[in-house]
Amino acid sequence: MTAQHPANALTIVGLDKRFGKRKALDALTFSVPAGSICGLIGPNGAGKTTTMSIIAGFLTADSGTVDLLGMGPYDPARHAGRVGILPQDAELPVASTPRQLLNVWGRLQGVPGSRIKAVVDDVLTLVLLGDRADARIATLSHGMRRRVTVASALLGNPDFVLLDEPTSGLDPAQARHLRDALASLRGRTTVLVSSHNLAELESLCDRVVVIDHGRCVREGSMDVVTGSDREVTVTLAAPFPPGRDQTVTLRLLATDPRTLPEATSDLLRELLAEGARVQAVQPGSSLEARVLADTGAAR
Amino acid sequence: MMRPILDTLWVAVYELGEAVRTRLFQLVILAYLGGIGFSVWLFTEILSEAEARIAETLMVPTTSKPGALLPQLLQNGDIRDLLAPLVGGDKAALALLTQPPLGLWVGVFSMGLLPMVLVFTASGTVSAEIRSRSIRFLLVRTGRLEIAVGKLLGQLLLGLVATTLGVGLAWAMGMYMMTGNDPAALFTTLATRCAWSCVFATPFLGLAMGASLLLGNPNGSRVFAALTFCGMPVAGAILKHYSGPDAIGRVCDLALMAIPMRYWTEFWSTDLTVQLTATGRSLILAMLFFALGFARFQRRDL
Numbered sequence: 318m319t320a321q322h323p324a325n326a327l328t329i330v331g332l333d334k335r336f337g338k339r340k341a342l343d344a345l346t347f348s349v350p351a352g353s354i355c356g357l358i359g360p361n362g363a364g365k366t367t368t369m370s371i372i373a374g375f376l377t378a379d380s381g382t383v384d385l386l387g388m389g390p391y392d393p394a395r396h397a398g399r400v401g402i403l404p405q406d407a408e409l410p411v412a413s414t415p416r417q418l419l420n421v422w423g424r425l426q427g428v429p430g431s432r433i434k435a436v437v438d439d440v441l442t443l444v445l446l447g448d449r450a451d452a453r454i455a456t457l458s459h460g461m462r463r464r465v466t467v468a469s470a471l472l473g474n475p476d477f478v479l480l481d482e483p484t485s486g487l488d489p490a491q492a493r494h495l496r497d498a499l500a501s502l503r504g505r506t507t508v509l510v511s512s513h514n515l516a517e518l519e520s521l522c523d524r525v526v527v528i529d530h531g532r533c534v535r536e537g538s539m540d541v542v543t544g545s546d547r548e549v550t551v552t553l554a555a556p557f558p559p560g561r562d563q564t565v566t567l568r569l570l571a572t573d574p575r576t577l578p579e580a581t582s583d584l585l586r587e588l589l590a591e592g593a594r595v596q597a598v599q600p601g602s603s604l605e606a607r608v609l610a611d612t613g614a615a616r
Numbered sequence: 617m618m619r620p621i622l623d624t625l626w627v628a629v630y631e632l633g634e635a636v637r638t639r640l641f642q643l644v645i646l647a648y649l650g651g652i653g654f655s656v657w658l659f660t661e662i663l664s665e666a667e668a669r670i671a672e673t674l675m676v677p678t679t680s681k682p683g684a685l686l687p688q689l690l691q692n693g694d695i696r697d698l699l700a701p702l703v704g705g706d707k708a709a710l711a712l713l714t715q716p717p718l719g720l721w722v723g724v725f726s727m728g729l730l731p732m733v734l735v736f737t738a739s740g741t742v743s744a745e746i747r748s749r750s751i752r753f754l755l756v757r758t759g760r761l762e763i764a765v766g767k768l769l770g771q772l773l774l775g776l777v778a779t780t781l782g783v784g785l786a787w788a789m790g791m792y793m794m795t796g797n798d799p800a801a802l803f804t805t806l807a808t809r810c811a812w813s814c815v816f817a818t819p820f821l822g823l824a825m826g827a828s829l830l831l832g833n834p835n836g837s838r839v840f841a842a843l844t845f846c847g848m849p850v851a852g853a854i855l856k857h858y859s860g861p862d863a864i865g866r867v868c869d870l871a872l873m874a875i876p877m878r879y880w881t882e883f884w885s886t887d888l889t890v891q892l893t894a895t896g897r898s899l900i901l902a903m904l905f906f907a908l909g910f911a912r913f914q915r916r917d918l
Contacts, residue, residue, distance in 0.1 A: 370917075373752070373755070373756055374755060374756070375752055375755060375917065375918045376917045376918070377915075377917060393755075393756075393757070393758050393759040393762075394619075394759065397623075397756075397757050397758055397759075398757070400756060401756070402752070402756045404749060404752045404753075406749060407748070407749035407750050407751075407752045407753060408748040408749065408750050409750060409753075410634050410745075410750055412634055412637035412638045413633065413634055413637060417633065418753075421626055421629065421630040421633075422753060422754075422757055424626050425623055425626050425627070425754070425757040425758050426757050427619075453637075466753075469753055
């Protein structure tokens with residue numbers, strides 16, 4: 318492993334953070350493999366934003382270590398330009414235009430003057446703001462401002478991107494466009510994204526970290542966390558078996574994930590042969606169901 | 617090595633651009649220029665009245681624009697008397713009056729106004745960004761020192777923009793409203809005096825930036841800076857009262873060095889050494905105030 322290409326783009330070990338008497342993070346430990354898109358999930362107050370803020374160097378941890386891109390904790394001298402962040406609740410300076418802001422931020426990230434215009438144009442096009450690039454931020458809608466902040470996070474193709482609620486305030490079409498844009502980064506850029514929209518994360522992320530009360534309660538690939546690698550739920554339309562007027566749900570559990578496709582095929586074949594009408598085949602459980610189970614649905 | 621310097625300059629450009637585009641800054645600049653314009657108008661009014669008096673005594677007709685009888689006013693000491701309390705006494709005023717009086721008069725106003733302008737604009741610059749968290753957009757791109765120094769530099773540039781505009785306005789008004797002004801001499805005096813006012817204002821800028829770095833609440837930092845600014849002359853007077861050869865007096869003498877207003881008269885000296893000493897002390901004070909705020913900013917959660 319070298320500093321340039323660590324296996325994990327982010328490794329967090331034993332992170333503690335208190336705000337007064339409240340413990341926001343409690344020995345938080347997890348890692349994010351390089352090139353993955355990782356969802357950071359948890360209920361309100363679980364510590365997601367605090368974690369992101371510590372990774373980005375906005376907050377100082379009371380104890381524990383953060384290793385970002387194999388170069389230790391965030392340090393502008395080492396990481397500037399290699400880390401992009403979308404802070405959840407940071408307000409944009411309203412007097413400037415998106416282009417003016419991105420120009421200066423890009424230069425601060427080390428984008429050369431000869432490339433800055435092209436880099437800014439690219440990222441503004443990516444977030445569908447090319448036509449409002451020279452409008453004052455004050456005149457932009459909430460969703461447009463959100464897209465400016467997304468553009469700032471993706472500016473200059475950073476190696477690691479932290480996104481806190483990136484689609485908050487975006488309309489469905491814009492949210493989908495952004496998800497597609499983020500998905501296109503897979504393999505090139507490591508993305509750590511926090512969102513309450515679990516369906517969105519389930520479709521976007523290949524890895525998940527679930528935190529609750531400042532602790533990591535589940536961590537792994539999306540397949541493992543949702544159980545889609547070893548579990549299939551088959552829903553049969555009524556009436557089946559004959560005489561039963563309610564839908565039937567069957568759960569197929571495989572002890573070895575490699576046998577699951579074949580076992581599923583066999584089960585479906587038998588059911589169809591018996592005259593069953595298959596309504597749905599769902600690999601694993603939904604991410605939402607897993608997270609609610611991990612963090613407590615009553616919260 | 618070059619990266620922190622470049623980052624600092626980019627932050628300064630960002631600060632300058634953002635400030636120039638805000639209505640608050642535009643109002644403050646207008647207020648400063650209004651003050652400078654008022655000072656020129658006031659000078660011409662005083663001059664008109666004094667010249668009318670002299671014209672009456674000499675039984676000569678008055679001119680439509682003041683300035684024609686300026687040599688007589690200089691000779692009889694009227695202008696000296698006007699300037700003396702503002703520049704540290706008769707001797708200092710007399711030594712200065714080889715330069716156009718309007719330039720000196722505007723210089724006095726600039727020295728009084730610029731610190732107020734800078735305290736007002738700079739005391740909320742970082743704290744407002746801490747409150748709105750927009751500082752995070754910078755923090756992920758450069759270091760805290762670069763941000764703080766860049767913003768200080770940006771505010772200093774704002775001061776320079778304001779004084780440059782002030783010099784232009786005062787020169788144009790002086791040339792239009794008065795007669796007998798040597799354009800080059802007036803411009804040189806205005807530019808020199810306004811440049812000294814910038815130097816005099818640096819500790820106040822350091823104070824305002826220090827407050828802005830110290831407190832995460834823009835209203836709090838503005839009030840803190842304003843109260844400190846207003847309290848300094850009072851503190852200076854008390855310290856001066858108790859200064860003396862005994863131990864307490866010496867401590868008071870030492871503490872007096874931290875009151876930037878005490879260097880006012882030194883900037884009006886015609887001795888360059890005295891002016892440079894005052895410059896050095898003002899810059900040290902500016903750095904001290906700034907460093908006190910930065911020590912907190914460096915460690916705080918943002």
